[in-house]
Amino acid sequence: MSQRTHLTSLKIGYGLRDFVQKEGYNRHHLGKDIIAGLTVGILAIPVSMALATGIGISPIYGLYTAIVAGFVTALAGGSRYSIAGPTASFVILLIPVAESYGLFGVMLVSLLTGLLLMLMAYYRFGRWIEYIPETIILGFTTGIATIIILLQINYFFGLALQDLPSNFLERLAVMLQAMVLHIHWPSATIGLATLVFMVAWHRLNIRFPGHLPGLIVASLLTFYWNQEGAQVATIGQLFGEIPHYLPSFQGVELAQQLTEMSLGSLWEMLKFLLPIAFALALLGAMESLFCAAILDSTAGTRHSPNSELLGQGVGNLFSALFGGFASSGAIARSTTNLRAGAVSPVAGMVHALVVLFAIFFLAGLLVHLPLPAMSALLILVAWRMSEFPRAIALIRSSERGDTFVFLACFSVILVLDVVNAVIAGMILASILFIKEIAEMTKLQNLRGHKRYDCEKLPADWAIYRIQGPLFFAAADRIFGELSDNLPGQKGILLQMDAVTILDSGGLSALRRFVTIAQRQGVEVYLSELQFQPLRTLARYGLEKFGPHFQLFSSLDDAQNAAQNLSQPTAESSLSAELARTP
Numbered sequence: 001m002s003q004r005t006h007l008t009s010l011k012i013g014y015g016l017r018d019f020v021q022k023e024g025y026n027r028h029h030l031g032k033d034i035i036a037g038l039t040v041g042i043l044a045i046p047v048s049m050a051l052a053t054g055i056g057i058s059p060i061y062g063l064y065t066a067i068v069a070g071f072v073t074a075l076a077g078g079s080r081y082s083i084a085g086p087t088a089s090f091v092i093l094l095i096p097v098a099e100s101y102g103l104f105g106v107m108l109v110s111l112l113t114g115l116l117l118m119l120m121a122y123y124r125f126g127r128w129i130e131y132i133p134e135t136i137i138l139g140f141t142t143g144i145a146t147i148i149i150l151l152q153i154n155y156f157f158g159l160a161l162q163d164l165p166s167n168f169l170e171r172l173a174v175m176l177q178a179m180v181l182h183i184h185w186p187s188a189t190i191g192l193a194t195l196v197f198m199v200a201w202h203r204l205n206i207r208f209p210g211h212l213p214g215l216i217v218a219s220l221l222t223f224y225w226n227q228e229g230a231q232v233a234t235i236g237q238l239f240g241e242i243p244h245y246l247p248s249f250q251g252v253e254l255a256q257q258l259t260e261m262s263l264g265s266l267w268e269m270l271k272f273l274l275p276i277a278f279a280l281a282l283l284g285a286m287e288s289l290f291c292a293a294i295l296d297s298t299a300g301t302r303h304s305p306n307s308e309l310l311g312q313g314v315g316n317l318f319s320a321l322f323g324g325f326a327s328s329g330a331i332a333r334s335t336t337n338l339r340a341g342a343v344s345p346v347a348g349m350v351h352a353l354v355v356l357f358a359i360f361f362l363a364g365l366l367v368h369l370p371l372p373a374m375s376a377l378l379i380l381v382a383w384r385m386s387e388f389p390r391a392i393a394l395i396r397s398s399e400r401g402d403t404f405v406f407l408a409c410f411s412v413i414l415v416l417d418v419v420n421a422v423i424a425g426m427i428l429a430s431i432l433f434i435k436e437i438a439e440m441t442k443l444q445n446l447r448g449h450k451r452y453d454c455e456k457l458p459a460d461w462a463i464y465r466i467q468g469p470l471f472f473a474a475a476d477r478i479f480g481e482l483s484d485n486l487p488g489q490k491g492i493l494l495q496m497d498a499v500t501i502l503d504s505g506g507l508s509a510l511r512r513f514v515t516i517a518q519r520q521g522v523e524v525y526l527s528e529l530q531f532q533p534l535r536t537l538a539r540y541g542l543e544k545f546g547p548h549f550q551l552f553s554s555l556d557d558a559q560n561a562a563q564n565l566s567q568p569t570a571e572s573s574l575s576a577e578l579a580r581t582p
Contacts (some may be wrong), residue, residue, distance in 0.1 A: 010121060012314075014078040014307035019344040029343050036342035039352025040083055040333050044070070044351060045358045046211050047233070047381060049331070050365065050374045051086040053155075054148065055325070058100045058239040059107060059366070064247040065324030067489070069315040073327070074348025077311025078304035079292040083333040083348050084315050088382045089140070089283055090326050092147045092413075093276055101269060104257055108269075113284065114276035116314030117309050120285060122479050126305025133433075135394065135402045135423040137286055138231045139409025142391045143421065147414065148382040152375040153179055158187025158233065168414065186230040191372030192486060194218040197286035198380050211377055218373035229295075235374070236367030244363050246356070248323040254321075280326050280424050288312050288329035295338055298369040332384055337565025355424050401432040434473050441468030441480050446495060456559040458566040460490035461523075465497040479513040486516065490566065491523030507540060514545050523565065524549045527558040 011017065019025070044066045052062025066085040073084035099107045120126070147168055153175040154161050161178055164171045194214050201210025222232045235242075258266065292303040312328060319327055337347055341452055356368070395403050405428045412421040444465040446452045462485055466478060486492065502510070517524050529537070529551060542551065552558035 010124065010305050010306040010310060011078075011304065012307070012310060014304040015311075015398045017079055018304075018346045023343075025059035025093055025344065025346075025359065028233065030346065032341045032343050033347040034350050034359060035336050036340035038069070039340040040337045040342075040347070041351040041354025041358075042212055042291040042410075043062055043336055043412055044083070044330075044333055044355055045362075046364075046369070047330075047373070047376055048086050048217050048355065049369070050378045050381070051088060051091055052325075053235065053239070053371070053374055054088075054091045054378050054580070055094045055106065055149070056423075057325075058242075058561055059235055060095060060239075060242050060359070061103065061106075061324060063242075063359055064322060065327050066317050067322050067352045067359075068247055069210060069319040069324045069327035070355065072318045073311045073315030073329075073347050074345040074352070075311075076308025076314045077345065078309075079295060079311075079329070080301055080344055081295040081299065081334055081338045081347070082288065082292050082303075082308070082345075083337050083351060084281055084288075084312065084327050084330040086331065087284075087287060087328050087330050088148055088229055088302070088378070089144050089287055090280060090328065091378075092102045092144050093152075093283075094325060095151075097273065097276060100272065104254070105269070105273065106325045107254060107320045107323070108258075109273045109277050109280065110316055110324070111254070113280040113326045114313045114318075114320060116277055116281035117285060117313030117316060119282065119304045119313075121309035121313060124306050125285070126289065126307075126309050132286060132426075133405065133429045135332075135405040136409055137290070138391045138394060139425055140283060140286075140413065140421065141234045141404045142388060143410040143413030145382040145388075146248060146410075149379050152379050153242055155371040156188065156235070156375040156379070156506070158184025158190040160184075160233065160370060161201035171477055184231075187232050187370075187372040188312060190218055190225075190232055190370050191220055191376045193221070194370075194373040194376035195379060198376065201545035205251050215369055215377065216371050218376075219368050222370040222373070223368060232417070233371045234367065235371065236504035238371060240367075242363040242366055246325065246359075253323045269310060274412050282422060284312060284316070284326065284328035285309055287331070287569055289456050291329035292333050294331065295334055298335075299338060304448075332381065401436070405429050405432060437469065438471075438473035438477070440465070441474035443467075443481055452495070452555065456556075456557070456563055457493065458490065458562055459563050460488075460566070461493060462489050463493045463495070465495040465498065469501035469503075470499050470509070471501055471503040472509075475506035480507045483516050484511055486520050486522050489522050491526045491562055492517065492523065493529060493555075495525065495555055496526050496533060497528040497530070499533050500530060502536045507536055514549050518546055518548050521563070522548075525552060525558045526550070527552040527555045 009018060023029075048062035048066040049059035050062070052059045052065075060202045069084045073082070077084070094106055094109070097109050101108070106351050109344065148482075150172055153159065153172075154164070159175060159178045159182060161175065197217060198210045200215040201214065202556055222230075222234065224467070261269070288308055288459045289305055292305075292308050295301070296303055308329075316326055321323065331353075337351070342346075391406065394406060405425060408428050409421050409425040444455055444467060446465050448454070452463075452465075457463055464482065470478065482492065482494075514524050524545075534551075537551070542549070550561065552561065
């Protein structure tokens with residue numbers, strides 16, 4: 001497969017097809033996938049529950065998301081090793097949806113996210129997502145991680161606050177005030193002990209994830225401590241029992257609730273949900289493709305970006321229709337999957353079946369998980385997602401513009417929301433990118449240059465070389481400088497071999513420059529144009545530039561034409577001088 005075909009391909013189940021076609025599939029492969037699926041499935045159970053409680057909904061819906069999205073995305077996606085499921089980056093976006101419209105809104109916005117991802121795949125947006133600057137991605141992830149970590153104050157310190165403000169800063173102020181006045185020390189002890197245990201486990205380089213052992217120890221401590229009246233909150237106390245049944249199809253119920261709404265209410269809800277769905281789709285696409293690229297660099301494989309977007313879209317669609325919420329490629333679970341020996345997407349399907357097993361056989365135990373310990377797990381997941389060290393290194397080593405974009409995204413997420421941060425980050429990055437590209441366009445005086453033979457050009461002609469794209473941000477500056485050098489010249493020759501782009505803004509600037517030159521009686525010659533600028537001029541019409549504007553295929557031809565134009569003037573001057581001689 002050529003590189004271009006690989007980047008633009010769109011096939012359902014590309015990851016599984018690619019592996020089977022290239023390497024086949026046998027018992028040895030299945031054994032490796034089962035071991036990897038068991039490992040990552042055990043990791044996914046507590047993480048999925050913690051992320052669901054972070055949104056404010058029952059942990060069962062986090063498990064449903066891991067089951068449905070994990071299985072469908074592995075089957076339909078474009079990466080061999082990616083594990084799809086609930087991710088920390090989505091929590092902060094889904095919190096206001098859950099508060100405003102409950103589980104119905106969470107499922108509906110997830111459905112819209114899936115449709116948008118499928119649309120992005122259809123229009124081959126997979127390869128273009130990679131062009132989003134790292135500063136924006138880091139701004140998103142660090143900002144979201146900061147919010148997630150700070151929002152855990154409520155359960156981590158056992159505050160048990162209800163009806164908190166929807167605005168993040170107001171909510172944070174309420175929680176900090178309550179923490180100072182009403183901290184619940186048994187809950188804080190359980191949360192801190194769980195966090196320390198998990199960090200220490202990770203630093204011991206034990207291959208088995210420390211999430212499950214940490215939660216088991218925390219649950220045992222909570223059980224015995226609550227026997228003595230400590231009153232540490234558990235999942236069962238907050239959300240009730242975890243049901244023992246499969247995810248069921250919720251499409252009919254969703255359709256019924258939509259049809260029962262008035263047009264006004266429906267429109268208001270869609271105005272609220274669509275920007276969030278757009279942000280979820282964009283963030284999910286970036287996170288999933290970034291995850292797939294990391295896995296490829298480690299394993300030496302190649303994923304299909306558009307096929308991965310299609311798989312993520314289908315996974316989100318089915319997740320919403322079967323009681324789950326929005327999902328994306330989870331970097332921590334995916335890298336664990338690869339390190340555990342996975343060879344194909346079958347490992348992702350096995351991981352989903354492990355989570356399904358937990359619902360049937362472990363639900364009675366899962367309700368005893370303490371909320372402070374779940375908050376500690378969410379803090380650890382958010383910290384690892386955020387890549388704070390990379391963000392600090394970026395601020396120290398990058399240009400001022402990159403640092404400004406990062407801080408703008410980070411600040412807007414904290415002060416406003418992720419949707420506005422997406423818009424602000426893309427606008428700022430685009431402006432800075434245009435500025436940098438415009439500064440790459442240079443003007444070089446070739447008179448006396450050793451590389452270019454300009455001796456044939458008459459002395460009353462100027463010669464310049466333009467290097468870089470001539471678009472709206474650069475063309476006005478370049479042609480402005482050339483206009484200042486027109487007085488006293490018979491003509492001006494522009495060497496255009498290094499001009500790759502001439503857009504409508506550059507064309508307008510060139511027209512204005514030619515008009516100014518013709519008013520001063522100055523000829524304008526252009527030589528060695530590349531295909532795109534030449535096509536732009538031809539479409540506009542060369543005759544519209546007037547008789548004193550010409551194009552030449554080579555620098556020598558342009559100089560010869562300038563020399564021939566000046567020759568009659570020289571001969572007529574000699575004749576006039578001879579006529580005056582007695």
